[in-house]
Amino acid sequence: MSPSRAFAPALVLLLLAALIPVFVTANTVLNFIVFTLIIALAAQGWNLLGGLCGQFSFGHAAFFGSGAYAAALLQARYGVNAWAAFTAAIAFAALVGWIIGYLSFRSGLRGSYFALVTLAFAEVFRILANASAFTGGAAGTLIKLDIRPENFQFASRAAFVWIALALVGFTLLLTTAITRSRLGAWFAAVRENEDAARALGVDTLAVKLKAITLSAGITGAAGALYVQYYLYLDANIAYGSWISIEALIAPIIGGIGTPLGPIVGAVTLHGLGELTKLFAGGIPGIDLVIYGALLVAAIAFAPDGMMGLLQRLGRGKVTPNTTASTTTDAKTTGARTEGAA
Amino acid sequence: MLAVETITKRFGGLIAVNAASLKVNAGSITGLIGPNGAGKTTLFAVIAGFEKASEGRILFAGQDITAEPAHLRAQAGIARTFQIVQPFAGLSVVENIAVGAYLRHPARAEAQGRAREVASLVGLGAMLDQPASSLTVSGRKRLELARALATEPKLLLLDEVLAGLNPSEIRDMIPVIRQIRDQGVTILMVEHVMQAVMSLCEDIHVLAQGRIIAQGTPSEIAGDPAVIEAYLGQGAAKRLQRSAGMGENHA
Ligand SMILES: Nc1ncnc2c1ncn2[C@@H]1O[C@H](COP(=O)(O)OP(=O)(O)OP(=O)(O)O)[C@@H](O)[C@H]1O
Ligand SMILES: [Mg+2]
Numbered sequence: 152m153s154p155s156r157a158f159a160p161a162l163v164l165l166l167l168a169a170l171i172p173v174f175v176t177a178n179t180v181l182n183f184i185v186f187t188l189i190i191a192l193a194a195q196g197w198n199l200l201g202g203l204c205g206q207f208s209f210g211h212a213a214f215f216g217s218g219a220y221a222a223a224l225l226q227a228r229y230g231v232n233a234w235a236a237f238t239a240a241i242a243f244a245a246l247v248g249w250i251i252g253y254l255s256f257r258s259g260l261r262g263s264y265f266a267l268v269t270l271a272f273a274e275v276f277r278i279l280a281n282a283s284a285f286t287g288g289a290a291g292t293l294i295k296l297d298i299r300p301e302n303f304q305f306a307s308r309a310a311f312v313w314i315a316l317a318l319v320g321f322t323l324l325l326t327t328a329i330t331r332s333r334l335g336a337w338f339a340a341v342r343e344n345e346d347a348a349r350a351l352g353v354d355t356l357a358v359k360l361k362a363i364t365l366s367a368g369i370t371g372a373a374g375a376l377y378v379q380y381y382l383y384l385d386a387n388i389a390y391g392s393w394i395s396i397e398a399l400i401a402p403i404i405g406g407i408g409t410p411l412g413p414i415v416g417a418v419t420l421h422g423l424g425e426l427t428k429l430f431a432g433g434i435p436g437i438d439l440v441i442y443g444a445l446l447v448a449a450i451a452f453a454p455d456g457m458m459g460l461l462q463r464l465g466r467g468k469v470t471p472n473t474t475a476s477t478t479t480d481a482k483t484t485g486a487r488t489e490g491a492a
Numbered sequence: 493m494l495a496v497e498t499i500t501k502r503f504g505g506l507i508a509v510n511a512a513s514l515k516v517n518a519g520s521i522t523g524l525i526g527p528n529g530a531g532k533t534t535l536f537a538v539i540a541g542f543e544k545a546s547e548g549r550i551l552f553a554g555q556d557i558t559a560e561p562a563h564l565r566a567q568a569g570i571a572r573t574f575q576i577v578q579p580f581a582g583l584s585v586v587e588n589i590a591v592g593a594y595l596r597h598p599a600r601a602e603a604q605g606r607a608r609e610v611a612s613l614v615g616l617g618a619m620l621d622q623p624a625s626s627l628t629v630s631g632r633k634r635l636e637l638a639r640a641l642a643t644e645p646k647l648l649l650l651d652e653v654l655a656g657l658n659p660s661e662i663r664d665m666i667p668v669i670r671q672i673r674d675q676g677v678t679i680l681m682v683e684h685v686m687q688a689v690m691s692l693c694e695d696i697h698v699l700a701q702g703r704i705i706a707q708g709t710p711s712e713i714a715g716d717p718a719v720i721e722a723y724l725g726q727g728a729a730k731r732l733q734r735s736a737g738m739g740e741n742h743a
Contacts, residue, residue: 332600333594333598333599333600333603336587336591336594336603337591339580339582339583339587339591340580340583342582343579343580343581343582343583344579344581346542346574347574347578347579347580347639349562349563350540350542350571350572350574350640351566351571351591351592351595351639351640351643352566352567352592352595352643353563353591353595354561354563355563
């Protein structure tokens, strides 16, 4: 695939999305778009580590929350400029990612052990942030309302749509570029078979640390954007398992390991969630029921997510994957090859 | 090129490799043979840095590499294949080989170009875009060889790359291995297919129960009573000699 063909669909999609606020001004719609983009960004971070490099995390809240708290506390406690705080928050989340990665990958944790350790880190952070006076404890932290662009606060929600889009777009291009690079080949090699990767000269520890650092930085940016938009944060928002789950379900629904997967997944999930809220009204927890149903459907009928399904539809192979062998077939001919082919 | 000095490898109480020493000369094809469970794969793993030696030293191009991790040994020029093939199952053939090629060619276009060259050298040229998981046994063995070769090694460790191939596939592969050596790659090969070992190797080391029991040219090894006994059991050499010197055929 030529470079222009690899990047073109993403760019077209972004430009179309950027036009939405020009035509739609309803706050509820813009609200929905910003929130969905924040989830998409967090999920893009997860996808880089879990999808590309094969290290499944159950605790991306650790990075989302670290980014969010860094952005909030630097402003609220130290009066740091919001844009500077935002940048520092990304760096801080990336550092947290590197440290968690170093501790767990150094000791050889893989698969479900790694997943559980990330979950444990997120939970410990949540408990600490909930108890500590520095983070505002259970009462949470507020960023002072002072609507000025230099404060990263805007009167119009459209500005946030564009900023969120820019971040999601940048990450989309970054992910696409990685899948077409040596680092991407190394991510895939580590994901598929670590021993074989080492035999070919791949420093698997260094590669995994790169993946988790980038991943944490991206998900941390989502957290920082979240707090900048809502101007309020507490431990259950920042480090709650809700965001760990959002960050991993979106790529699984959308297409794990594909650059567009997390975005497609987040839009599908939250689009359907909003629609059911519209029609099923106030039934509590109905959106969770939808999530569960979608997840089951995705695993049964589209193990490569929406992206894999779209590719198979495009080729006229619409058979659901009922056996293990067709599943691997679809995996290899479909989503997996799309980035690096 | 490679010197293994009294390497011992223990797994708990089991001594898989017992004070084994061997030398591989630059530019040679050297064989490492021995009965099942002799410790050949374990010795390969120690040489390539996948298992830590319990005792002894490994010298590569004069450097002591005993403490180096596997990926640095690969960067220094030691490539291995796995007896139990380890493909990147979710990647295509050319992507598999490109992972090896990226070691010396950071740019994507060059790595992929190099991967295609290596693929056609080992006879995978027609399967570039197939998923590795769809390859036959012989295809997977070729892929192991291709990936290792793509790292442009100085020393290539081949662990039974001919096992599971049919006789005509073996006949095809023998010249490929010779050609790799002729391009300047030193080869140390573990092989049970004796026809291949005898025709390819200049120098053969025999490992039995973790010990090097013999070393020499193919004809010396074929006539060595200790070797015959290691393969066929104690007293076999004498019995064979009595029944009109069939030792060479069996070895
Ligand atoms: N990781 C391990 N842990 C424990 N024992 C092992 C391990 N790897 C190998 N062994 C044992 O070490 C001995 C040597 O095994 P190895 O695989 O090196 O033999 P081999 O000469 O390659 O045999 P083959 O010709 O069957 O491939 C065997 O008894 C084996 O069971
Ligand atoms: Mg073996």
